[in-house]
Amino acid sequence: MSGDTSGKQKDTRTIKVDYLARVEGEGALYLKIQGNTLEEVKLKIFEPPRFFEGLLRERKFTEAADITSRICGICPVAYQMSAIHAMENACGARVMGSLRELRRLFYCGEWISSHTLHIYMLHAPDFLGYPSAIEMAKDFPEVVERGLQLKKIGNEIMKLMGGREIHPINARIGGFYRLPSPEELAGLRERLMHARDLAFETVKWTGTLTFPQFSQDYTFVALHHPDEYPMNEGRIVSNKGLDIDASEFEAHFEEQHVEHSNALHCVMKPGDKSYHVGPMARYAINFDTLPDEIKQAAQAAGLGRACYNPFQSIIVRAVEVLYAVTEAIRIIDSYTAPKHSAVDIKPRAATGFAVTEAPRGLLYHRYKIDDHGLIENANIVPPTSQNQKMIQDDLSRFVLTCIEQPDEKIQYLCEQAIRNYDPCISCATHFLKLKVDRQ
């Protein structure tokens, strides 16, 4: 969307984008520049708060997965997985074997679909100079078509494993309501073989884009698992020495409320530092667990063992799509049906914690439930509220690299810099504080 770049006085320039486009949810950007100095950067989130943590009180522990998936239509699987793992953690249960594998397959679907949406529909138009993928399709039909086809196959996984793509209905505490049949999995496998070609091409193609030079010394935070690229399980690890269990999350991270935003900023203690979650963090922390052919594809597209330029996150997302497709095929090939679609798990009075890797990064859930399985309280920290401070920090440094450009150009580049994080504003705003303005 075009922004307001007026307000030009002699030396003070303000650049405003009243409604950020091609992000999920409602946000705005405000920059104040004095001469060649950046005075102020605000990423403003005006998406209305929806108070999910309040709504979860006195609901049943079995309902949390379906209710919290309504926080975000783009990453409902992530909410379902974090909620279910947290409840299982509270009940002292762990689901292993084929059911664990099927959960991973389900999550692969969301990674493919959500990342591909962002790569082709939301982010690529910035690199090629179009307002939207639909406009881009007029000049690059085969590129956009490839994106749509790949995204569709991600959705097909979610549809099979979840019943539908948006707010799936099949995941539950203990497993699933219904298991996929061998025929259904065989059909999906065929589609995934096609997706593999599309995903390889996507990695290659993202490597050909032109990136602003902007590398940052990030504190990356992601799950780490010794045997696999992380989705549902692992310890919370940073590239600067952090290594904790999900239950310790709130001791190391804190949500703070800032005046200009309806979303909380999550910071790392001590010192209230910003940190980076999402594909770049996962990739940097878990590069070693990627299969060799994917490492090679990443390196051929221009990535090292870690990527510090947020504009190149589009390549990292493509690498993760390729990984998710490859992993989905592996899961289908090694699958043996479990005896039951779910294991029976009984509630007990306890607090449960879980962190899983949503497409945009760490998604933390904590629930306290009673003996009957009723929720006493809940806390949810989505990836975008964790990245929000990081986005602002990036902007304040990045603007300095282009401060002499015309306002329209600065605005365009800043929007692109925000989209580097694939921000999901619907997620970041679900929980906020309340002021009642009675009509």
Added chain:
Amino acid sequence: MISEKPKLAVWKFASCDGCQLSLLDCEDQLLALADHILIANFPEASRAVIDGPYDLSLVEGSITTPDDSERIQMVRRQSKYLISIGACATSGGIQALRNSAKVEELIDMVYASPQYISTLDTSSPISAHVKVDFELRGCPVNKEQLLEVINAFLHQRKPNISPHSVCIECKKRGTPCVMVTQGKPCMGPITQAGCGAICPAYHRSCFGCYGAMESPNTQSLASWMGKLGVANDDIYRMFSAYNVEDPDFKQEGNRHNGDAS
């Protein structure tokens, strides 16, 4: 810009983005759709915005803030036809659960420093604020139904959206009734069709995410649920979820709410 094509706008209020995402999930039809209509204002998909008026506005989300109650009036003024899509827009959504909470309690629940946030004490559907030309139900909407509704309005005909219950879709799909054969309490008999009866086909009972069908017999269903041994609190929760402000669901829910005086 002069265009012969009808102009489409997509608006978001308090919601999860899922219903408008359904449009981007039409992978096979999206580019063809863009050949026939001008996607004039759809911030989730494009930074280019063409000014109104618009031939068709799709509205996602519920009204929860003073600003949004103003903004929806502006949307209506600019729209020849206005269609609300999804449970938030048609009934206030899951976030309308707060409507029945005591506001003071809710304030205690949601922690500290409220001075930066402005919100109304209820979440209400679009139709509570402006005239709505059609309501497409679902949490989320079904994308085929969404395309059908867009198509119908562009051709000035009535959308072909059946008003019957989910039960009919189970029969069409050949799914054995989960309530009769497995004794699971199911919202299907009183819930508006449209999803394709996914839940029973996945061995799970319907949880009413499309809201009430036309003239539902909620009392009879609730009484059957009671006979199946479902506790009153659980019946309350079944009626009080994704369409809690749907008048039929709300009335039945209130009959089973132990806290209601």
